[in-house]
Amino acid sequence: MKDSNCIFCKIANGEIPSRTIEENDMFKVVLDVGPATKGHALILPKDHYTNLYDLPEDVAAEVYKTAKKIALKMKEKLGCDGVNIVQNNEEAAGQTVFHFHMHVIPRYKDDGQVIGWKPGQPTAEELDAIAEVLK
Ligand code: 5GP
């Protein structure tokens, strides 16, 4: 299924040109136009899924295999010092394009980027309580 109003459907299916670094039947992997670092790539399924919640399991499994391949390619060809895998679901989590995509972000020592969170300081009781909820 494609969504005719979705920019990533158009990119993934070649209607809008992109800087493609990998492609197979399921995915197109393109350079992000607003990269966090040099080489920041996006894995785009060719079919439209809004986010992780509606991603079929077979696609979910393949996306991580693709991420591994791209991460290793970045290590080899860019000589990066690390790689972040980032995947945002819904606006509250930072999703801005509502077609599932996985970020593969090469990291370089002292690249100045911040991808993270402020660690909380929950009590043991609070951790116990949330573990109960999520079990
Ligand atoms: P999100 O915030 O939804 O996880 O990430 C969306 C990403 O898509 C951003 O990093 C943004 O730079 C990238 N992006 C937005 N529009 C385009 C586009 O037209 N082409 C490409 N290649 N990347 C895009």
Ligand code: ZN
């Ligand atoms: Zn789409």
